[in-house]
Amino acid sequence: MDWILLLEQCLNGLQLGILLFLLAAGLTLVFGIMDLVNLAHGSLYMMGAYFATTFAGWTDSFLLGALLALPAALLLGILVEVVALRTLYSRDHLDQVLATFGLILFFNELARIVWGPAGLDLPLPAFLETSVELLPGVPYPAYRIAIIVVGLVVAGGLYALVSHTRVGMLIRAGASNREMAGALGVDIQLLYTLVFGLGTVLAALAGLMAAPILTVQTGMGETILILAFVVIVIGGIGSIRGAFVAAVLIGLIDTVGRAFLADLLRLFLANQTAETAGPAMSSMLIYILMAAILAIRPQGLFPPRGR
Amino acid sequence: MRIPVGTAVAAGSIVALAIVPPITEALREPFYLGLCLRLMILAIAAISLNLILGFGNMVSFGHAAYMGIGAYVVGIGAFHAVEDGIDWLANGFLHVPLAIAASSLAALVIGAISIRTRGVYFIMITLAFGQMLYFVGVGLEVYGADDGLSLYMRSDFGDVLDINDNTRFYYLVLALLLATLYGTKRLVASRFGLVIRGARSNERRLAAIGIPVYRYKLVAFTVAGAICGVAGVLLANRTDFVSPDMMHWTRSGDLIIMVVLGGMGTLFGPLYGAAVLVLVEEFLSGVTEHWQIVFGPLLVLVAVYARGGIAGALRALERRRG
Structure with a gap:
């Protein structure tokens, strides 16, 4: 395991999480x-x-x-x-x-x-x-x-x-x-x-x-929008604190998964297949997490009080 | 005898669809035959969504995934039939049951988890599952991943139903559309449909009189997935192409728009919605490349002012006629 790469990817994940939080907060x-x-x-x-x-x-x-x-x-x-x-x-x-x-x-x-x-x-x-x-x-x-x-x-x-x-x-x-x-x-x-x-x-x-x-282009909002929705649903709708925790979590999973899942898959699969399947699987990981959280806690992690 | 407006429009649209092939043939415009073919296939998918969304109030935001599953059954079958010479994998009589089995299994699993949640959470969890399947498609390196898969042969239904002939294919789809409409009508009117519609208005009361609402909703969700899988088989054959994009959440959004635009919880609403969406896209994009700048605000206006969609408007017209 390359620890420096892991550190970098964690920071990248944190950075994606921060962007997601700004979007999800609104x-x-x-x-x-x-x-x-x-x-x-x-x-x-x-x-x-x-x-x-x-x-x-x-x-x-x-x-x-x-x-x-x-x-x-x-x-x-x-x-x-x-x-x-x-x-x-x-x-x-x-x-x-x-x-x-x-x-x-x-x-x-x-x-x-x-x-x-x-x-x-x-x-x-x-x-x-x-x-x-x-x-x-x-x-x-x-x-x-x-x-x-x-x-x-x-x-x-x-x-x-x-x-x-x-x-x-x-x-x-x-x-x-x-x-x-x-x-x-x-x-x-x-x-x-x-x-x-x-x-x-x-x-x-x-x-x-x-x-x-x-790159600034049309359609750049759609991909991240769905991630932001995942964030607010995991965090609990209406909760800013929940949005923050969930955003950082999603950012880390997405980025770190993207970087290391391909390597992990290479242990079992052919190189080229792992190269394609890795990013796809790390994207899936987020939705699996969301489905699991909703199945167990249908109101999200931090449902706002009083409702 | 006076015929209600709604009935007249419904019958008129079926007749109009039935006479499309001779007209396009006479005008030598095969393009419009393909357009109406796509319209009908999307209508079948939208009708299946309406079954759960319109009648059962289950807003599934991942419905296009089942269409993708059906399409991939055809795509993968044809791929191996061409690449590896396994002829029977191109058999349409294999594709359809396989697609039904695969998409209803997916819907059963997704529904079993999703139906436990309510409201917006249901929308979001179905969206999540839809995106999961989308990324499965993206990860399928052998079958073209992101770029998708070109179909070098269509499903083989034997000589009588040779769907390489677009006119025959068209009438097959029309027959399936009518069958779906009839099946929906019967299903909604049945005891089963009564429970589903009841669940829309008051689930707790239904549960109180001893009806296992969860199981009923799950069955409806699964049936809708199965029908949508068949629509996927047809769509793959229509476009001769399969790609993960068919499962993208915006495709599910399109299906929802068809249902809402046409009129939720009405029999013919999804057909009208699909027709409007496909035809408006076609004609506006003929007028201007930037047709979406007109269509977008149009959707906003429909959402704000035209509640009940097209079918609702027809009903209002009928009421005014008195």
Whole structure:
């Protein structure tokens, strides 16, 4: 076993987990509080990446591009909520699936029209393109460390926001009993719009941070969306803490499995077969885990209290 | 005698489907024959989904997986028949029972675990199982993995039902579509169907009067998987191609959209939904390459305003006519 590789892969897994958490946090808030199944959340992630790429191109600066992309995403999220989704909160989940599936088609096509069918690259600034020595002789890309740090800071901020501020209190109140909160004078509609906007910003942040590692292209949201759904279901819908634990878990399993399962399979299978089956099996591992958790604990690992 | 709008439209669409082959032949447009063939096959799959989704309120988000299983039975059979010269593996009378066995077994296992969960968790666990099967397909190195498998020969149903002839294939599928519709009608009206529909409205009450709801739901889930497996056999033969993409979650999403768009829990709804989806895609993509920018918002509008789908709209029309 190559311990240095394992360490690197664990860090990569943590980094994927952080991205998943940013995506899942918004999803689980929207799902848990508004009871809205938002399949289009992945599209918002994609739009974040496209916004950042465009703004970075205009300003010639990665950081400025990222900083401009976030308010743009907030506006987009509010627009989507007001125009398309507001009427769907009280509806059947199926209506929501239909509408947000329609939004996916819309955003993918929009991106294809505006930015073209080819993938885009978001180049990193020089100061992030270096690597840090984790241990003597073990370099690790600084950018990936930056993702982990930013993600952890945002996770901490989110926790503080939800459990220690007035807005967070209103969010929790809206989640546990929307009529009662409304009767006490809380503007539920405004609150929901804000929560959706917050979720969009988090998704866009994940998208723009993933952009330099991946290619910015249409459909980039769909693959990660399903992983994010797996995360919130495993973590317990509506629970930010659950989302965090599950996201890191899924990130680690996916990345480490991808790196080592092929090697493990090579012990039993022909080289080429193991090469193909390894990644497929590690992707399956996630769904097996999810099915097992749901079969044993149908409410997820950390179901929110009071419901 | 006045014929209800719904009945007229249903009968009209069946007649329209029946006269497609002579028309496309006269116009020398075999493309549209293939299009309607695909429409009917997807309709069979959507009807099978409607059985559990529309009548039983089990929102399975992994239904395309059973279609993939059926398709892979054909694909793998044809692959070995061509590569290794094992002729009997291309026999359609083997493919169909095998596909039914494989897809209903998968549905039985998936259902047995999934039906224990409720609501959104049910949606997500079926999605997870669907994705699992999708990745099985991706991992099948011998059968083309990601790239899929081209079919060099279609299922062999003997001379009478030679499906290499697209017109004969078309009428075979039409007959199967009618059989599926009739079977669904009978099933839903039966005592079994009554329990399934009852489970949609109040499961606890059913359990209280001594009905083992879980077992009924599981049987319905398995039957739906089996029918969808047959649709997979047909689809593989129609496209002469099998790939994991047939099992991707977006394909399951397409099936759900057909059911919801057409009208959940109605007999003909899934057929209308499949027709609209296939035809709209065809004609909008003829108008503009970016047809999805129109179709996406259209789906949002349907979700927001047109509850009950197309079948619901027809019923409303009938009521207005008085």
